[in-house]
Amino acid sequence: MxxxxxxxxxxxxRGSQGLSTPADRELFRSVRRAADVVLVGAGTARDENYRGVRPRRPGPDGADPGPPPPVAVVTGSAALDPAAPLFTDTTTAPIVLTTAAAPAARRAALAAAGAEVVALADLAPGTLLAELGRRGLREVLCEGGPTLLGALVAADAIDELRLTLVPVLAGGPAGRIAGGPDAVPLRRMELVGQLAAPDGTLLLHYRRATRPPNE
Ligand SMILES: NC(=O)c1ccc[n+]([C@@H]2O[C@H](COP(=O)([O-])OP(=O)(O)OC[C@H]3O[C@@H](n4cnc5c(N)ncnc54)[C@H](OP(=O)(O)O)[C@@H]3O)[C@@H](O)[C@H]2O)c1
Structure with a gap:
């Protein structure tokens, strides 16, 4: 984030792209390389005109890096455009995580556009992660947005956070990285990596804290 x-x-x-810097984009690409799946909320997929993850380059030894991770979109409404780059500009079939309450015609249109459409019992984080795990997709990179991330925070499902702090003041109505209707207990994280780019961008890497507070 x-x-x-x-x-x-x-x-x-321009969403997060209006803030991102070269160092942030480099980190974004490198974190994607290690993911089994990119999980994203439908709001972000729509606002940022998501497309498939680009194929990875072979390693220095020429080893085949395998196919790029699929993008899995969480949507209650299934209101995604089948002509969007998410479906037309990808080498890996996207996964649409929705429920049977989403209009059947929309679900059918997304399946016809090449997506794997999965109607789950609900879109609670535990259900989403269980479905991805069932497919062997365990290294889940959530790219937001704030609604989805807020649900994951509420469910205490965040193991790591890559937070880029860009040296600008933005003002205005934009929200913060995670939101939600209800207060949740504080989730303690510990800093495990930091890098300052020459332009002042700060790349922060946090993991779920293992030490008790005030130690
Ligand atoms: N700065 C950053 O790093 C960053 C990262 C990502 C996004 N953003 C920005 O954040 C903004 C979008 O925010 P957002 O909060 O709308 O994003 P979001 O979480 O990507 O999308 C919210 C939508 O996703 C679906 N959804 C997500 N979680 C769900 C859940 N647990 N259960 C049911 N449905 C769920 C719903 O889709 P349906 O409406 O289809 O039912 C909901 O309306 C954009 O401006 C984007 O550019 C910023």
Whole structure:
């Protein structure tokens, strides 16, 4: 996730891309390389015009890096455009995680566009992660947005956070990286890596804390 110094997650009408810097984009690509699946909320997929993950380059030894991870989109409405790059500009079939309450015609249109459409009992984080795990997709990279990330925080399902702090003040109405209707207990994280880029971008890497507080 990327944020301005004053906590905005979107800027300039371009979502996170209005904030991102070269160092953030480099990190974004490298984290994607290690993921089994990219999990994203439908709001972000729509606003940021998501497309499939680009094929990975062979390693220095020429080893085949395998196919790129699929993008799995969480949507209650299944209101995604079958002509969007998510379906047309990808080498790996996207996964649409929805429920049987989503209109059947929309689900059928997304399946016809090449997606694997999965009607789950609900879209609670535990259900989503269990479904991905069932497919052998255990290294889950959630790229937001705030609604989905907030649900994962509430479910205490975040093991790591890559947070990019961009040296700008954005003001305005943009929200923060995770939101939700209800207060949740604080989830303690510990800093395990940090890098300052020459332009002042701060790349922060946190993991779920293992030490008790105040130690
Ligand atoms: N700064 C960053 O790093 C960053 C990262 C990602 C996104 N963003 C920005 O965040 C904004 C989008 O925010 P958002 O909160 O709308 O994003 P979001 O979480 O990507 O999308 C919310 C939508 O996703 C579906 N959804 C997500 N979680 C769900 C759940 N647990 N249960 C049911 N449905 C769920 C619903 O889709 P349906 O409406 O289809 O039912 C919901 O309306 C954009 O401006 C984007 O650019 C910023």
């Amino acid at each position: 990327v944020t301005s110094l004053d906590g905005a997650v979107a800027a300039g009408g």
